[in-house]
Amino acid sequence: MGKRVRLTNDTLNSYGYRVLTSGVDVSQYERNPLLLYMHERGKVIGYMKDIRVEDGEITGEPCFDEATELSRQCKKQWEFGSLRMVSIGFDVLETSKDAEYLVEGQTRPTVTKSRIYEVSVVDIGANDDAIVLRKDGTQITLGDGSDCPLPLLNNNPNNNQPQMELKQIALTLGLPETADEAAVNAKLAELKSSKDDAEKMREENERLKLAQITAAVDAAIEAKKITADQKDHFINLGKKVGIEDLNTTITAMTPAVKLSGTLSTDPAPTTLPAKSPWEERMDEIRANLKKQ
Structure with a gap:
């Protein structure tokens, strides 16, 4: 075909991470260098030949088998130039957040070790349906709305949400907004x-x-x-x-008193109290009545 294309390199892709060329294993793919259409299994349109790993990039030449109408169509569009990009499907083996592997604008860890398992002809590289990766045995097509399995970097300048949260916590605690994590933790303690x-x-x-x-x-x-x-x-x-x-x-309460304490123990009087004049007059009348 005479059209060598880049499969991958060390540069930052549109999903915010990098795949280090030096860590890409191509040996398995070289034994079965399938060329697919848009990363879809069952849509084999040819194979990749003359795969080279050099100067921080991996390149190869697509060969269309023309065994299907799709392959013949892709070949014509490739020769015409309306199709001109390829994308790799790879397994993520190791990642790193170390500063030595990060570049300006990077929002996710760098893939330091990976393995290519297929290459596809795509309409838009490093964008919708352009990158497929597998992590922990699960395949993710980044262009179909799936979440990228590589986590966001907390220490990335472009991802300042953790810094904003720290600033808000510091202000709430009465600390200056420039307080670092150690000062915040000390205040909380x-x-x-x-x-x-x-x-x-x-x-x-x-x-x-x-x-x-x-x-x-x-x-x-x-x-x-x-x-x-x-x-x-x-x-x-x-x-x-x-x-x-x-x-x-x-x-305000009164102590309880025993009933026995309220009863008099004094002896009964020996003489009757003196009668009133009225009582004496009544006795006189009763006596006279008896005489009659």
Whole structure:
């Protein structure tokens, strides 16, 4: 055909990552150098020959077998120039976020080791339906709306969301927006320590309040103002109204008195009390009536 094409190189693709040529294994593909159409299994239109790995890129020459109408069509369009790009399908074996493998504008890790398993003639390279990769046994066609399995870089200048979140957290904590992660973590640790101290103080205050309430209720039982079986009720009342109101309530209560204490033990009087003039007059009238 006489038209050598680039299969891949070290440059940044439109999905934000790079495939290092030095880490691409072509040995398996060279044993079965299929040429597909748009990465679709079953649409074999030929093979790739004279595959070379040199100068940071991999190149080869597409050969159309013309065994199908699709192959014959692709050959004509290739010769005419309306089809002129190819794309690789590869397995991701290893990736790296190390700065030595990153370039300006990169948003995903660099694929440092990979393996080519097919090459396709495509209409638009490194764009819709232009790159197919397999990771952990799953094939992803990036142009069909699938998510790229390579994660976004957190330390990439173009991906500043983590930095924005750190800035917002710093401002919320009362730190300057330029505070780094260490300063934010130190402030969070300080707040946690303060919270723990406040919680301990609150628990101690609650313990002291309960002790005061219990002592007041016990004193009320001792003074016969309440009975022992009312103890829990008055302790719960103290928790609700506070020790001052509880003391006021108990103070207003009268100690219980035994019934025996209300009965007189003094001996009965030996003489009757003097009669009133009216009673004496009535006695005189009754006596006269008896005489008659």
